[in-house]
Amino acid sequence: xxxxxxxxxxxxxxxxxxxxxxxxxxxxxxxxxxxxxxxxxxxxxxxxxxxxxxxxxxxxxxxxxxxxxxxxxxxxxxxxxxxxxxxxxxxxxxxxxxxxxxxxxxxxxxxxxxxxxxxxxxxxxxxxxxxxxxxxxxxxxxxxxxxxxxxxxxxxxxxxxxxxxxxxxxxxxxxxxxxxxxxxxxxxxxxxxxxxxxxxxxxxxxx
Amino acid sequence: xxxxxxxxxxxxxxxxxxxxxxxxxxxxxxxxxxxxxxxxxxxxxxxxxxxxxxxxxxxxxxxxxxxxxxxxxxxxxxxxxxxxxxxxxxxxxxxxxxxxxxxxxxxxxxxxxxxxxxxxxxxxxxxxxxxxxxxxxxxxxxxxxxxxxxxxxxxxxxxxxxxxxxxxxxxxxxxxxxxxxxxxxxxxxxxxxxxxxxxxxxxxxxxxxxxxxxxxxxxxxxxxxxxxxxxxxxxxxxxxxxxxxxxxxxxxxxxxxxxxxxxxxxxxxxxxxxxxxxxxxxxxxxxxxxxxxxxxxxxxxxxxxxxxxxxxxxxxxxxxxxxxxxxxxxxxxxxxxxxxxxxxxxxxxxxxxxxxxxxxxxxxxxxxxxxxxxxxxxxxxxxxxxxxxxxxxxxxxxxxxxxxxxxxxxxxxxxxxxxxxxxxxxxxxxxxxxxxxxxxxxxxxxxxxxxxxxxxxxxxxxxxxxxxx
Numbered sequence: 001x002x003x004x005x006x007x008x009x010x011x012x013x014x015x016x017x018x019x020x021x022x023x024x025x026x027x028x029x030x031x032x033x034x035x036x037x038x039x040x041x042x043x044x045x046x047x048x049x050x051x052x053x054x055x056x057x058x059x060x061x062x063x064x065x066x067x068x069x070x071x072x073x074x075x076x077x078x079x080x081x082x083x084x085x086x087x088x089x090x091x092x093x094x095x096x097x098x099x100x101x102x103x104x105x106x107x108x109x110x111x112x113x114x115x116x117x118x119x120x121x122x123x124x125x126x127x128x129x130x131x132x133x134x135x136x137x138x139x140x141x142x143x144x145x146x147x148x149x150x151x152x153x154x155x156x157x158x159x160x161x162x163x164x165x166x167x168x169x170x171x172x173x174x175x176x177x178x179x180x181x182x183x184x185x186x187x188x189x190x191x192x193x194x195x196x197x198x199x200x201x202x203x204x205x206x207x
Numbered sequence: 208x209x210x211x212x213x214x215x216x217x218x219x220x221x222x223x224x225x226x227x228x229x230x231x232x233x234x235x236x237x238x239x240x241x242x243x244x245x246x247x248x249x250x251x252x253x254x255x256x257x258x259x260x261x262x263x264x265x266x267x268x269x270x271x272x273x274x275x276x277x278x279x280x281x282x283x284x285x286x287x288x289x290x291x292x293x294x295x296x297x298x299x300x301x302x303x304x305x306x307x308x309x310x311x312x313x314x315x316x317x318x319x320x321x322x323x324x325x326x327x328x329x330x331x332x333x334x335x336x337x338x339x340x341x342x343x344x345x346x347x348x349x350x351x352x353x354x355x356x357x358x359x360x361x362x363x364x365x366x367x368x369x370x371x372x373x374x375x376x377x378x379x380x381x382x383x384x385x386x387x388x389x390x391x392x393x394x395x396x397x398x399x400x401x402x403x404x405x406x407x408x409x410x411x412x413x414x415x416x417x418x419x420x421x422x423x424x425x426x427x428x429x430x431x432x433x434x435x436x437x438x439x440x441x442x443x444x445x446x447x448x449x450x451x452x453x454x455x456x457x458x459x460x461x462x463x464x465x466x467x468x469x470x471x472x473x474x475x476x477x478x479x480x481x482x483x484x485x486x487x488x489x490x491x492x493x494x495x496x497x498x499x500x501x502x503x504x505x506x507x508x509x510x511x512x513x514x515x516x517x518x519x520x521x522x523x524x525x526x527x528x529x530x531x532x533x534x535x536x537x538x539x540x541x542x543x544x545x546x547x548x549x550x551x552x553x554x555x556x557x558x559x560x561x562x563x564x565x566x567x568x569x570x571x572x573x574x575x576x577x578x579x580x581x582x583x584x585x586x587x588x589x590x591x592x593x594x595x596x597x598x599x600x601x602x603x604x605x606x607x608x609x610x611x612x613x614x615x616x617x618x619x620x621x622x623x624x625x626x627x628x629x630x631x632x633x634x635x636x637x638x639x640x641x642x643x644x645x646x647x648x649x650x651x652x653x654x655x656x657x658x659x660x661x662x663x664x665x666x667x668x669x670x671x672x673x674x675x676x
Contacts, residue, residue, distance in 0.1 A: 009553050018412065024523050024524070024525075025521075025525045026401055026402075026500075026501050027499075027640045028637075028640075030618070030637070030639045030640070030641060030642050031639065031640055031641065033648075034641055035445065035618045035619055035642075035644075036619070036620065036644075038243050038287070038311075039284075039286035039287060039289075039290060039620065039622060040249060041246035041247070041250070041290060041293050042250065043247055053641045053646035054640075054642070056646060057646060057647075066402055067467035072630050078524075080401060080402040080405070080435070081482075083401060083402070083501075084337065084639060085333060085336075085337050085340075085436065085618070085637075086244070086337040086351035086353055086431075087243075087353070088244065088247075088334055088353035088354040088663075089354075089357060090334075091353075096413060096427070096585065106318070106402060106405065107403060107405075108402070108435065109348075109405050109406065109435065109436075109437045110351050110353060110432075113352075113353065113356070113368070114353035114354075114355065114356075115542060117353060117355035118355060121397070131385060133319060142552060157573070160222065160454070163229075165368060165369065166229055167228030167229045167230040168226045168228070168229070169228065169369075170227050171227070171228060172663075174227070176227075177364070179355070179356075179367045180251075180255065180358060180359050180362050180363065181466065182367065183232055183359055183363040183365050183366070183367060184362060184363050186223055186224050186332045186365075187363075189223045189224055189232075190223055190234065190260070190363060190364060190365055193221070193223050193234045193271060193287060194234070194261065195365070197220070197221075197234070197236065197467050198329070199236065199327060199330060199466070199469070200236070201465070202458045202462040202465040202466045202469070203327075203456075203458060203462070203463070203466075204499055205456075205458070205459070206263060206325075206456055207263045
């Protein structure tokens, strides 16, 4: 089934939505999307399979199955979220389930850059603030309004200062977060680099 | 901020431009692709009407989805067939060299590129696979990327990336007998944790690293990512050059002279500045086995699974999850844990030297009747060399199944999977929940020699008791 939810386009300065809390450290990309779902040549159908094995194990009690989290778009996680495999299928599956932004204690490197590349801003908050949100979110719907310009988030009665890598923040605000066109603007510089790298000269048999 | 390290030098050499917000545009010297993370990237190129900019700087092979029992085409698994077919078409359309099954050069991408001499010092290397850090063993800067970045490399041969900090991991003294590179890297990850490497490149150095063979260095760099570091490397030396010499794609004749001259100039300066330095004593490392669900949850073979209160508060949450998932009790000994499946292979430990070490243990021994054991050579070249040396026969005589090359049960995208809550002794790199194909399957990571020992005894055992007999 093709999901309606695809990557956003252009400037991202504000994200409003309901939060969904997922508790646990070191949640790896194999858990976000088990390897058997990587047998595909498009990302379109991944949304339904997000956290498939964890959800089956919890038999309907996983946050991604809970009725109250329906329509949530801001994922709240703990530390080292997205560690392990470089599979972009992981953020693609989250996005196709409906996630538009992630707030966590910390993120794994490749997962972070994959999220940025497809338009999912990842913000960090101290452990205690994450706990506060997760506690709150346990009992009821928790809505957040994220302001990327001022790097903050507010709910009905809580305010947070979010952190995000400055390069990512600028890209989202300028709307130039689709890297390919930005990179290709420097075509002459790329060709100069190709011509000056020492090893491409002595590997000329491969060119 | 680091200065004059090999990482700084290679980064500066490949920097094309500074991008807004502080990231850099970096030229990628060698791009490796495979069937799992490339189809959507080619799809995106098509959507944007873009071409592959430097098709000669991308090389393809097929590894993740290939069956290891019957590789005749079409594959029995339709989805797997569709993926290899898509890669074949994309490589033809974009004129990309493809080392397909039967070419003699197919295999796990991180085994194949070094054995072809494609991986060389001083390069930047990217691939849509987190274990790309393997290639850092040659003094290159190599890292995994996602599919959007695969698209960027295909379209521009560059990516946007924030420069990493550099942590030197200095390993004093030498590994003792029966202790291998795998034990050392598991030990390092245990000491630093799975997220200490986020934002860092790891430089592995010191007498213990210099003493390692190139294949052992690959094992170390391969698992950098399990410590959170996207990139790990070793300064190149004469062993590095010797390994590359006369490989299929290595520079030849006059070009070889030029290459080696440049390579010899490539290393971190004596007075380099690092963002962090860690020192450890390699002689104290024991054969190491993971007991949990992250690669940092490991113990020496004679140690017990740690008690909750002995762990750092930050590690307690995941430890509780691990005790429960693994069905192990805190304080329990890891030694003598019964094993159901033994797997030797993967980009971490599926090379010829790994097979030799395991075969040495297995010679004149039999796999326990309760164990299913199989060995998956890392590449067609590894398989060919192993057969030449008669290693296949040693494995088969011992009761191992001898399979065709691929990633196999490291991530279980083919039919090689654990069943139910089976426990595997595995020479691979990840013990995540469900990693080896069963949502309740359990993985104990260890060296190939330790996997072979576990296969014979049917339980986790100390390889030193075998080889010192």
